[in-house]
Amino acid sequence: MKKINWGLIGPGKVTHAFVKDLQLLEHSRVSAVASRSAAKAEAFAEQYDIPNRYGSYAELFQDEEVDIVYIATPPNSHAELGIAAMNAGKHALIETPLAVNSAQAQELIAASRRNGVFLMEAFWVRFIPAIRECLELAQNKTIGDITYITADLTTPRSNLDADWRLDMGLGGGALMTRASYPVALAYMILGKPQEVVAAARFHRTGADKQVSAILKYENGIANIMGGFVSNSDMVGRIYGTAGSILLDPWWYETESFTIVENGGESRAVKMPKHGKGFTHEIDECVRCIRAGKIQSDLWSHRHSLEWKGIIDEIRMQIGLKYPFE
Numbered sequence: 001m002k003k004i005n006w007g008l009i010g011p012g013k014v015t016h017a018f019v020k021d022l023q024l025l026e027h028s029r030v031s032a033v034a035s036r037s038a039a040k041a042e043a044f045a046e047q048y049d050i051p052n053r054y055g056s057y058a059e060l061f062q063d064e065e066v067d068i069v070y071i072a073t074p075p076n077s078h079a080e081l082g083i084a085a086m087n088a089g090k091h092a093l094i095e096t097p098l099a100v101n102s103a104q105a106q107e108l109i110a111a112s113r114r115n116g117v118f119l120m121e122a123f124w125v126r127f128i129p130a131i132r133e134c135l136e137l138a139q140n141k142t143i144g145d146i147t148y149i150t151a152d153l154t155t156p157r158s159n160l161d162a163d164w165r166l167d168m169g170l171g172g173g174a175l176m177t178r179a180s181y182p183v184a185l186a187y188m189i190l191g192k193p194q195e196v197v198a199a200a201r202f203h204r205t206g207a208d209k210q211v212s213a214i215l216k217y218e219n220g221i222a223n224i225m226g227g228f229v230s231n232s233d234m235v236g237r238i239y240g241t242a243g244s245i246l247l248d249p250w251w252y253e254t255e256s257f258t259i260v261e262n263g264g265e266s267r268a269v270k271m272p273k274h275g276k277g278f279t280h281e282i283d284e285c286v287r288c289i290r291a292g293k294i295q296s297d298l299w300s301h302r303h304s305l306e307w308k309g310i311i312d313e314i315r316m317q318i319g320l321k322y323p324f325e
C-alpha cells in the first residue's frame, strides 16, 4: 500500500518529538518540512533525512507529494494555516489547541467538509493506550459512577517575558497550552459540564500564567489546574462510587495506572506506548485517510468543538481576550 506522505509545518520542539515517532511507522514517510526560515528548514531536513524543505509554509502546501500536513506553530496561526492547507487539498493534523476559539474551530471544520479532507486536532492523549484503557474502564463502571476527577498540568518556564506561551498576540496562556489538557480529561469521562467556575493569575503580558477551574456535573465535580509557575505531581485521579483510578505522572502520556477498589484490592496496570506516543494518533490519521474519512470517531470534530466550548467558558470567566479577536 502507498505510504502516506507527511509535510511538517513549524520545526519546533514538539515537531522534533513528532518526527521521531513518525519515522518509526511503516505506513508513513516524512516527505517535506517548512519553516519561516529556509536555513532552519534545511537544518531540520538534514537532521531527519527529509527530501523536500521549504523556507515558507505556503510552498509546502503546494507540494504535490504531501498528503497530510502536521501544523505545530503557535495557536493564533492554526486556523489560517490549517484552512490554507486544506484549501490546497491536504489533510491536516493540527496541534493543540486546534484553534484559539470556537469560531475559528468551526471555520477549520467547514474547510475540512468543503474540501473533503481529513482534519483532526492533534490531541494525542486520546490515543495513548493507557488512557484509552482508563476511559473504557470508567465507561464500563469498573469503579462505579464517576463523582470526582482531579488533574493538573503545570511546568515552570524560565523566561516568561520571552516565551510565546505568554504572548497574547500568539494565542498564549496557561489555559490554551496547559490547563486545557486536564479539562479534556474531565470532558472525555464526564462530558460537557453544567457549570464552570474559574480563576486565573496573569503575567504582565496579559496572558494567564496560572489557571484553575471547577467543572460541575449533575453527579460529580472535576477540579483542574494548569500553569507555568510551579512544578506539580502531574497525576490524574478519577474517583468513582466503587473505587478509583490513579494515573501515574505524567498522566496525559502515562504508560501506567492503578485501579483501587473501595476498601479492597489495588491493581497496577502497565500499557506501553510505541515511541513517545505520537505514533498512536498518527496511526489513527492514516487509518482514517485510507478509509476516506474526514474525521476520527475517537477524537472527532464534535469532540474538538465541545472541548473548545468549555475552554471558551473558562476564558470568559477569567476575562481572557486576545487582541486579534
Ligand SMILES: NC(=O)c1ccc[n+]([C@@H]2O[C@H](COP(=O)([O-])OP(=O)(O)OC[C@H]3O[C@@H](n4cnc5c(N)ncnc54)[C@H](OP(=O)(O)O)[C@@H]3O)[C@@H](O)[C@H]2O)c1
Pocket: 010, 011, 012, 013, 014, 015, 034, 035, 036, 037, 040, 071, 072, 073, 074, 075, 077, 095, 096, 097, 122, 124, 164, 170, 176, 177
Ligand atoms: N501535543 C502536545 O503535547 C504539545 C506539546 C507541546 C506543544 N504543543 C503545541 O504545538 C505547537 C508548537 O509548540 P512547540 O512547543 O513546538 O513550540 P516551539 O518550539 O516554540 O515551536 C513553534 C514553531 O512555530 C513556528 N512559528 C511560527 N510563527 C511563530 C511565531 N510567531 N513565534 C514563534 N514560533 C513561530 C516556528 O517555526 P519556524 O520559525 O521555523 O517556522 C517554531 O519552530 C503549539 O501550538 C503548542 O500548543 C503541543
